[in-house]
Amino acid sequence: MKLNACLVTSLLLSQILLFSSRDALIAQPAANSQAPKKQIKVAGKVTDTKGAPLAGVSVQVKGGKVVAVTSDDGSFAAAAEEGNILQFSSQGYGIYESPVKDGGYLVKLDIDSKSLDDVIVVGYGTQKKRAVTGSVASVGYDQFKDRAYSNVAQSLEGAIAGVNISSSQGAPGFGPTIKIRGTSSITAGTTPLFVVDGVALENFDLNQINPQDIQSVDILKDAASSAIYGSRGANGVIIITTRLGKAGKAMVNVTYEHGISKVNRKVDMMDAQQWIKYYIDARNNAWVLLDPVNNKASDDNTKRSTVSGAKNYMIPPDFISNPGQFGKGSDWQDVMFKTAHSNNMMVSMSGGTDRTNYLFSVGYLDQDAVLMNNFYKRLSIRTNIRQKISEKVTAGLNLALTGTHDRTDGTTGKSDVVSLGIQSDPIFPEYNENGNIGFLDPNSAWSRFQTYGVQLWNPHSLVTYADKLNKNMNTLANGYLEYKPINELTIRGSLSGNLTNNAYNWYWVSGQGYGYSSVLPAQATARNLSAFNWQAEATAAYDKTFGDHKIGVIIGYSAQKQRFDSSTINAASFPNDLVRTVNAAGVVTKPAAGNGAGEWSLLSMLGRVSYGYKNKYFLNATLRRDGSSRFGANTQWGTFPSVSGAWLISDEGFMQNSKAITNLKLRVSYGQTGNNLIPNYGSVSLLSGSRYVNGSNVVNGLRPISIANPNLKWEKTDQYNIGIDVALFKNRVNITADAYKSLTKDMLLNVPVPAYTGFTSQLTNIGEMENKGIELTISTKNLVKKSFNWSTDFNISLNRNKVLQLGPNNTPIDIDEWGRFVTEVGQPVSNYYGYKFNGVYNNQAQVDNSVHYLGAAPGDPIIQDLNGDKVISTKDMTILGNSQPDFTAGITNTVSYKGFEFSFMLQGIFGYEIWNQQTRFSKFWNDSRNSYASSANYWKSEQEPGDGKTFKPYATFPSTALGKGAFITGYSDYWMEDGSFVRIKNVRLSYVIPQALVKKTPVKNARIYMNAENLHVFSKYVGFDPQNSTYSVGTSSSPGANGGASTTPPGLMLGADYGSYPIPFMLTVGIKCDF
């Protein structure tokens, strides 16, 4: 509280100071005023280089106010003073300057000059592209305007070199994983920092911003660019700038989109006939294995029922006498997935005067998911206002309210509906004869299968027989005051707040219609989360040009604090299903973790000096000092410097005559950034409750659960970047290439410590990791004709990641969770580990002639004796693969002809592996679950060896063969698959309705478009999508009141798929009209 008061006071005082000086300042022009100059009427027309009229170009007196905005035919009329200079500018085009003269103008704005004079948003300011010294990717509204995603990041997937955006699950509203320049952390998060209109937000959900409200997305990739965000810059920074109207007539824009999505890449599972055969063979194989001397595959159930664990050996009589009655059975994916529709309606109004700019925007998205009963709805309301109070003082407020309401199932992998649904046995119908959904229904003829160990999780049991609602409200407000005492100096103060509320309610209907694996009583969960984050910032920026020298300085001070509160209640013992909220429950329990509150705070000072000489030599230096409550008492403050320079070689005399090269720029940078995504209270030794019983009373205890580490601090990344920008043949070819190398030190690890310290691990800054990579972007204008244009944008990037140090003894981090994910020195993070399978033994001679494990028999997998010790043991496990790709690429071709524009985008990721955890259920026999159709090619006999890769199924391994079972079902390359793919990512077609047709209507411009996402994936992956990953990067400091360390570091299981949500095909048609 004390600090809040402190800051508010300081902000108020600073504003009083500003205003108190305002009167004096406003008087200033009057003191300097001279006799008014002659007013001249000017008029003209603005076109692009091809002569097409440009609407909405602002005409401004240089250093003064906007005097006109061009109309639809590009014409304008205004009055100006003699001696003034007029500036014509429009987003995406260059600026044209002309002294005021009477009569007609014909101003051609050159779209090609964009590359150097465009304004790029950088941390705490903007720079002309010419002066940018770091590595920044800037994406304007035009590049995502027609895309159908609710999250702008998804529209950028595959389009930006060095920025790996990956939709790991296809549920609507499910945010993609974003990694900039590789993995730079193991324990702290790898999510970049988001800066929305100047407000820095950690772990921000970009769904909270309607993409239609976004003017530009600027991604700070290198450390020199992101160092001004100090301890939060190491994962890169994504700056979102929202739109603001231009001076001139109000523009009303109305957009309506309708979308259809469906799963067009299903997982090929066994049908009922294949599965029954598989079932019978698995049971017979196990039966014979149990007692090879006495048991025969032909033995009947009477004999099989006598042994212990008989349910693993018995076979339903129907399967043998009349398997045909089941036909092909149910395709559970057809039950789960449907064609889904979506509607998206957006209305915005923007405009302004020379003193006021505004944007009002409302959007409503109603999107059905391809998974039954699932949906995502979003209402977004935004108002951005910027008002010039006087010539010196400007104030503004951006206020956005976003409410989402969704039901999302199937994204948590194992035990969620998608994973379970595909494992359900195909023999069962969607509904039984009683209208129930399962064979556990005692009154159904299907209940005869209860004795035989079959599996059914009817998708309805988790979706139709469960209520699940998730509501989220997000308010982001940012108010600012700018004061320009002199032209060169801008002082800015801002105060912003971000309030998030989330309510989640789940209720599972009693009995689940008999469709779940067991008949469970009703259960419910109610969860509430709220988070409030405020940021107060003050900056002063000074820009001055002296002859050939241009100097810019900015200094600033920032304070930010967040608090979150959460509570979860689990409930059971409901009398019936009439009341489905937790108050009706007989038993209410709080879970061990998840209730509580947490806080963090950050204080920062920052500065940047920019120097340009002759507009061709540029130098930037930044410095930030961050103090964070998360850091230990001995290490509370950190300093993060950067320097960078650029040389516009093409502006040198010796290059002036080059015909081919129109622009050549060299950039070099170094920066140091931090990653503060460490637990809020990781430096403090925390206590948690424990309990004992004193005779007959439960008494409380208090237990230390973590070791104090007063030296805990941010992870530190040093990065070098060298880049080159080339424009050839009058900007027909633009190339940007960057190479970087970064070293992350003091990497936070949960270091194992000797148990006799009382703990098994301690959060320590100890690891080191290296990333190096190359990024290349090539944009070409292949054809530039008056009415026909063809351009190509291509990007490719590669990153190599290597761990250099781990813990005191470099002990590998070995995670065993349905896969072995091993992080060790000298290797990229999180390799997959296991045996190498070398096909299937086809006969006994092959077994006898090889080094084999005990009990290996024909039909069992051949395991390679990799260490050559003539014994198959866990020592033969080796590195099998990794989820990090060799390289990623994207290519977009855009063709326009008259009002038509067609674009086609391919995306590819190459040289990585998927750890398919679903293998455990669907690739080999596991307790009667259904399996992939490809697994039907298993070894049946020497004459029928199958595909030579799929070993024969055993319904169980009797205790005498457990060792053999451990080898067969252990982790091996059988679990791993090549992930490489090429995706037809996006196809778009749009058409601008000719002016002639809309002339008589109130519509000024109209455009219709069609957008298709994810048309096809070329991939061998057996699961839904090679980009599926069940585990997200997460962050150790994200929700969870308990500041203790998590056991599985976030991100170490990336690339593992445990039955993820398919990524659907989506076709959208839309119409956009301007009024």
Next chain:
Amino acid sequence: MMKHLNIKTLALAGFLVLAAAGCKKSFLELAPVSNANVNAVFKTKQDFELSVNNAYSTLYTIYAPKGSMSFVGELMSDNVTVSTLAISGAFTIVDQQAFRDYSIATNNTGVYIFWVDHFTSLYQVNIVLDKIAGADLEDSYKKGVVAEMKFLRALYYFNLVRMFGDLPLVTTPIVGEEAYAMKRSPKEEVYKLIVSDLKEAAADLAEVGAEPAKGRATKGAAKSLLGKVYLTMGDKANAATVLKEVVESNKYDLLPDFQSLWGNTSANKNTKESIFEIQYLGGAANPYSQYWSAFAPFENFAITKYGGGMNMVTDDLFNEYEATDTRKDISFYTGYTKNGTFVPIKFNKKWVDLTAPLDGGAEACNNNFMVLRYADVLLMLSEATGDAQYLNKVRARVGLPLFGTAGYPSAYPTLDLAIEHERRMELALEFHRWFDLKRTNRAVPVLMAKGKPVTEAKLLLPVPQFALNQNPNLQPQNPGY
């Protein structure tokens, strides 16, 4: 004008910097909201009450039905086997069965878990001892707490030294360099600490009935444990002295009926026979016991919701009971009925709780667990003194012929063999058998005769490979691994 401006600007900037400097200290020092932290506790008597309760709660881990004492005390002996088929986490069935089969690898997950369980529990004890020394509290209270903590410390080190031999001997919380420099102390030094802790505890602890609450350590508990420690050290004279003190205190007695030691009612808890007993309370919201469900046949889905399959009784144990020994039927079930069919399998009946409410998939049982009881003391006293009268008290209770009388089974001609037999019958499934066989140097001959592949080297567990890797100063590994 310019000057005026700059002054204003400077004033503003200066003010902000001052404001920042003035605010920064408190702004960045945020104490955890939802967790207490160490800096704030270990001051008042109430703080220490909570810490003492916590120290006792570590008993739940050490004596858990699938914890270290169960795996070592029973599964390594000839009493039980494990029928768990579920592969649960890293502690796989292969690793579990390795205890039964003496095929424990140095990277066996169970070994590491048991090592960690004991040492992290010792920390919870040591930190109380460490913090109470400097606490501003009355001496008598401090003395009592110290005695209780030393009892627990001795108990855990006694478990550890019997499992692992030489040990890193940690008596205060240690961190960093100190932890990595730690070496293993010879087991003689470990026993020295155990004896001195127990002597101090025995002197300062309250007599049973005067202890702060049921379940807390008492003078009798410390002396009984000390007796067992002496016996294990081979010091029968001292064992006899201290165990006799327990008997002569007249605070304890055998219950007239063996049956009344077992069950789920409060009458079965903290009886006159009980010397040190872990306290549980049935009910889903309570710290309940799980011996019943864990020791039930694996996935029986009939007698318990699931069934853990741990400590399934061997025929060898079952058949050793004399024909008229009523303890057999009180201690074991011989099967259960499912869907009208009887499934034959022998398993625990001592910790039976047929009316336990469910907590999810587990029975929330009300049974306590006795670490030390009077029958154990009597049998130890016979062992220490060579006097059969104490053994015969135990037999007399269940109406069996006394040692030295005509009806006594001829299979156990010597007192040593009679004690061995009686301990197995009386204390079956109570985590004693393996340690009894080890203490009497009978493990190898007895178990070998039954075809179990045990050797002298396997009498100790390996030091977990992970711990050796972490701190190479713990080398060498126990011989035979």
